[in-house]
Amino acid sequence: MSEDLKRQLEQQLWNIANTLRGKMDADEFRDYILGFIFYKYLSEKIELYANGILKEDKIKYLDISEDSAKGQQYLEAIREESLEKLGYFLKPSELFSQVAKRGNGNGKNISNFIIEDIQKILINIQNSTMGTSSEEDFDHLFEDMDLNSTKLGKTAEQRNEVIAKVLSHLDKIDFQIEDSKIDILGDAYEYLIGQFASGAGKKAGEFYTPQQASKILAQIVTLGKTRIKSAYDPTCGSGSLILRLGRICDVLKFYGQELNRTTYNLCRMNMILHGVHHTRFDIKLEDTLEHPQHEKLEAEAVVANPPFSAKWSASPLFMTDDRFSEYGKLAPSSKADFAFVQHMIYHLAENGVMAVVMPHGVLFRGAAEGHIRKYLIEEKNYLDTVIGLPANIFYGTSIPTCILVFKKCREHPDDILFIDASQHFEKVKTQNYLREEDVDRIIDTYAKRISVDKYSNVASLDEVRDNDFNLNIPRYVNTFEEEESIDIVAVSSELKTLEMEMKDTDETIAGFCKELNIPTPF
Numbered sequence: 001m002s003e004d005l006k007r008q009l010e011q012q013l014w015n016i017a018n019t020l021r022g023k024m025d026a027d028e029f030r031d032y033i034l035g036f037i038f039y040k041y042l043s044e045k046i047e048l049y050a051n052g053i054l055k056e057d058k059i060k061y062l063d064i065s066e067d068s069a070k071g072q073q074y075l076e077a078i079r080e081e082s083l084e085k086l087g088y089f090l091k092p093s094e095l096f097s098q099v100a101k102r103g104n105g106n107g108k109n110i111s112n113f114i115i116e117d118i119q120k121i122l123i124n125i126q127n128s129t130m131g132t133s134s135e136e137d138f139d140h141l142f143e144d145m146d147l148n149s150t151k152l153g154k155t156a157e158q159r160n161e162v163i164a165k166v167l168s169h170l171d172k173i174d175f176q177i178e179d180s181k182i183d184i185l186g187d188a189y190e191y192l193i194g195q196f197a198s199g200a201g202k203k204a205g206e207f208y209t210p211q212q213a214s215k216i217l218a219q220i221v222t223l224g225k226t227r228i229k230s231a232y233d234p235t236c237g238s239g240s241l242i243l244r245l246g247r248i249c250d251v252l253k254f255y256g257q258e259l260n261r262t263t264y265n266l267c268r269m270n271m272i273l274h275g276v277h278h279t280r281f282d283i284k285l286e287d288t289l290e291h292p293q294h295e296k297l298e299a300e301a302v303v304a305n306p307p308f309s310a311k312w313s314a315s316p317l318f319m320t321d322d323r324f325s326e327y328g329k330l331a332p333s334s335k336a337d338f339a340f341v342q343h344m345i346y347h348l349a350e351n352g353v354m355a356v357v358m359p360h361g362v363l364f365r366g367a368a369e370g371h372i373r374k375y376l377i378e379e380k381n382y383l384d385t386v387i388g389l390p391a392n393i394f395y396g397t398s399i400p401t402c403i404l405v406f407k408k409c410r411e412h413p414d415d416i417l418f419i420d421a422s423q424h425f426e427k428v429k430t431q432n433y434l435r436e437e438d439v440d441r442i443i444d445t446y447a448k449r450i451s452v453d454k455y456s457n458v459a460s461l462d463e464v465r466d467n468d469f470n471l472n473i474p475r476y477v478n479t480f481e482e483e484e485s486i487d488i489v490a491v492s493s494e495l496k497t498l499e500m501e502m503k504d505t506d507e508t509i510a511g512f513c514k515e516l517n518i519p520t521p522f
């Protein structure tokens with residue numbers, strides 16, 4: 001994203017924040033702003049598309065008279081084509097720019113009442129998709145934008161004034177969507193999601209994976225590939241992680257599942273804003289472990305940052321579930337980490353690569369988790385790489401984490417690569433950040449599969465077996481720094497010299513005190 005656009009965003013975001021100051025917290029603020037940006041995108045996209053259709057007639061979409069017979073013909077033709085191409089429809093009067101102008105009195109600083117207009121328009125967007133292939137992708141997409149919330153203002157007039165100001169600020173941002181070669185709006189959306197995440201504390205972990213961590217996961221599962229048939233994230237949040245794959249190679253279809261409805265809506269918006277056609281993504285709303293929605297899926301790339309040590313039912317009924325049955329034990333109800341791993345492996349294609357962020361406990365905890373870990377290594381031989389990350393790099397938790405890489409068809413079936421990147425980061429305020437060089441070093445070491453002193457080690461399966469399948473990284477990567485030896489004789493001699501110097505100083509001070517006729521301080 002350009003520095004100019006970043007400045008624009010920051011300026012208008014600051015203006016909007018001042019408008020909403022004291023009315024709502026960052027979480028609610030996010031839902032309105034990102035929702036309105038999405039509405040702005042849909043408006044600019046269809047206007048650009050319609051102008052292309054109308055080029056031969058030498059008119060613009062905004063020139064169409066909606067009440068005339070000729071205008072109705074134009075609108076019906078554009079509606080038909082846009083539903084097929086874009087998946088939704090908006091009339092000229094429903095475009096973001098027109099509503100923003102009406103809300104602000106067409107530049108006369110008069111706040112016209114537009115709340116009802118916006119509510120109808122958002123409903124119309126959803127209704128326009130009914131009976132089409134995009135219906136599911138637009139269903140209840142704007143439900144988190146409650147324009148009648150008293151947090152926006154006690155009276156309808158106050159709420160209207162706030163919304164009109166917000167639209168006015170956003171209308172000033174040029175996302176340049178006419179340039180198909182760049183993805184300014186997608187970058188801007190990602191930037192805003194990241195900004196909201198950095199200020200959202202613990203809740204941020206529910207919807208956003210830090211950009212540098214996303215890069216590592218994405219580069220691992222796409223290494224050496226220019227095209228992937230299917231990519232899957234079973235805990236997709238805002239979709240930022242899985243979309244990262246599309247920046248590296250061509251992804252034919254994105255699959256994801258999310259438990260939180262607000263975040264689910266955010267993910268679908270994010271997909272569309274990044275130019276992913278509605279036929280190229282399949283995002284579901286449900287509990288991934290309890291109610292999986294992609295039962296037949298075998299994905300070529302699987303990535304995830306599941307909630308750390310989340311609770312799940314661990315119902316005995318799952319012992320007949322194909323995802324878990326062959327392991328003989330279920331992950332404990334208090335820690336679903338390995339349940340997510342098992343779920344992801346079940347949906348991993350034979351030629352696929354899977355990378356998942358986990359808390360360090362999965363590397364060494366015993367009981368059922370130890371049994372599952374041993375089965376994955378000893379019986380299936382799916383574990384390819386273990387990467388230790390610094391503590392405090394994920395929002396909402398300060399614990400150290402790791403990345404586990406799994407492959408069903410491993411190029412190196414006789415060993416496991418261990419990388420200890422836990423000490424390589426930059427501390428900024430209270431958060432630790434992976435720098436570009438830190439990310440590059442991890443990926444380079446993973447790609448070359450090399451042992452580097454105090455950083456990585458290619459350990460044989462026999463070594464792992466000798467450690468009773470405990471994967472704690474210090475067992476395999478020795479980062480111990482030998483302290484410099486101390487010359488006791490030299491230290492003793494130095495202490496004697498200092499003692500003599502102190503004695504001389506004391507005598508000098510005593511002489512001064514005697515001359516001044518004052519008591520000595522010792």
